[in-house]
Amino acid sequence: MPALSFSGTEARASGVKLEDITKRFGKLTVFDGVNLEISPGELFSLVGPSGSGKTTLLRIIAGLEVQDSGRVYIGAKAVDALGPAKRNIGMVFQDYALYPNKTVMENITSPLTVKGTKKQDAVRDAKEIAGLLGIGETLDRRPGQISGGQQQRVALARALIKHPDVFLLDEPFSNLDAQLRFSARKFLKDVQREFGMTTIYVTHDQSEALSISDRVAIMGSGRIHQVGTPKEIYATPADEFTATFIGSPPLNVMHITISGGASTPLSLPLEGLADGNYRIGVRPESLVLGSGPNEAVATAFEYAGRETIVYLGIGGVEMRAIARDVSGMSTGQTVKFSVQPSGVHVLGKEGA
Numbered sequence: 075m076p077a078l079s080f081s082g083t084e085a086r087a088s089g090v091k092l093e094d095i096t097k098r099f100g101k102l103t104v105f106d107g108v109n110l111e112i113s114p115g116e117l118f119s120l121v122g123p124s125g126s127g128k129t130t131l132l133r134i135i136a137g138l139e140v141q142d143s144g145r146v147y148i149g150a151k152a153v154d155a156l157g158p159a160k161r162n163i164g165m166v167f168q169d170y171a172l173y174p175n176k177t178v179m180e181n182i183t184s185p186l187t188v189k190g191t192k193k194q195d196a197v198r199d200a201k202e203i204a205g206l207l208g209i210g211e212t213l214d215r216r217p218g219q220i221s222g223g224q225q226q227r228v229a230l231a232r233a234l235i236k237h238p239d240v241f242l243l244d245e246p247f248s249n250l251d252a253q254l255r256f257s258a259r260k261f262l263k264d265v266q267r268e269f270g271m272t273t274i275y276v277t278h279d280q281s282e283a284l285s286i287s288d289r290v291a292i293m294g295s296g297r298i299h300q301v302g303t304p305k306e307i308y309a310t311p312a313d314e315f316t317a318t319f320i321g322s323p324p325l326n327v328m329h330i331t332i333s334g335g336a337s338t339p340l341s342l343p344l345e346g347l348a349d350g351n352y353r354i355g356v357r358p359e360s361l362v363l364g365s366g367p368n369e370a371v372a373t374a375f376e377y378a379g380r381e382t383i384v385y386l387g388i389g390g391v392e393m394r395a396i397a398r399d400v401s402g403m404s405t406g407q408t409v410k411f412s413v414q415p416s417g418v419h420v421l422g423k424e425g426a
């Protein structure tokens with residue numbers, strides 16, 4: 075992407091801080107004291123299952139929804155008394171609703187037109203930003219005459235032209251097919267780096283969040299379970315919710331007993347755990363098939379292109395493993411395996 079002359083948003087990037095936010099819809103308490111701090115210029119993802127409160131939190135930051143208590147800061151300033159138009163936020167939602175009867179140019183300049191910016195200035199900015207986003211050739215067309223991916227870029231351009239301090243995106247790529255989605259998120263990361271604005275990206279796709287973000291917040295039922303870099307979240311999940319939500323295929327969860335330093339039914343490289351019963355999680359990619367202290371029966375194979383997901387029955391539970399090479403393995407066969415320590419998470423001690 076070319077260097078940006080579209081007069082630097084970077085210098086103005088503002089952090090976002092949520093302080094003790096509570097929110098109720100009638101009897102439903104969505105948030106009961108949410109705290110979150112997003113650094114200036116950060117690409118931050120909010121990830122969680124459907125209904126966990128992601129959209130509601132974005133809407134509170136944008137001022138489209140009013141919290142019952144708590145404060146929202148953009149930069150150093152509390153913005154609670156400001157309406158959405160005064161918060162200098164750019165937003166792209168899943169339904170990004172371009173004006174169908176306006177040209178791409180008119181769509182992109184619409185926020186400036188509303189503000190009363192001179193037409194020639196708005197057109198100049200729109201041309202520049204459309205060029206940066208690779209849609210310079212489409213300015214005279216209407217949304218119905220461009221592809222889905224281009225429409226998405228028009229929506230991004232329309233949000234960026236205001237020089238937002240904060241950019242909020244709510245599942246903006248969910249309408250795209252898998253390939254386009256892949257390039258769209260790479261594109262978003264490039265744009266974000268180029269423009270440097272603080273960006274909060276909402277998705278329920280954990281792998282998407284891990285792949286694009288500087289940091290991620292894991293949200294479940296209105297509660298933030300963990301905030302960290304993708305690596306931290308993956309390698310050291312703070313709790314069982316995070317551990318099981320992150321990872322594909324998901325974490326294998328099982329019970330083991332440790333007695334005299336040895337664990338059953340799975341022999342694991344665990345050190346320093348007292349005798350007792352534990353709930354543990356084992357990442358599918360940490361099972362190394364072929365040799366090792368464990369034996370299981372292969373119950374099914376799921377072809378996934380580069381690798382195969384192997385289902386293993388051991389001690390009455392079924393585990394998933396990821397294997398590159400399954401030649402010579404078949405259903406019903408006994409498979410030896412070991413487990414890499416980095417993929418084992420102790421979720422809790424039972425009876426403790």
Ligand SMILES: Nc1ncnc2c1ncn2[C@@H]1O[C@H](COP(=O)(O)OP(=O)(O)OP(=O)(O)O)[C@@H](O)[C@H]1O
Pocket residue numbers: 099102104122123124125126127128129130131278
């Ligand atoms: N205007 C509203 N009135 C009543 N309840 C609402 C309203 N908006 C959201 N909710 C409820 O608040 C909770 C959080 O909803 P929200 O839309 O924030 O979830 P989400 O994480 O964005 O989910 P999704 O991934 O499905 O978009 C849900 O239980 C939802 O039903």
Ligand SMILES: [Mg+2]
Pocket residue numbers: 128129130244
């Ligand atoms: Mg939502």
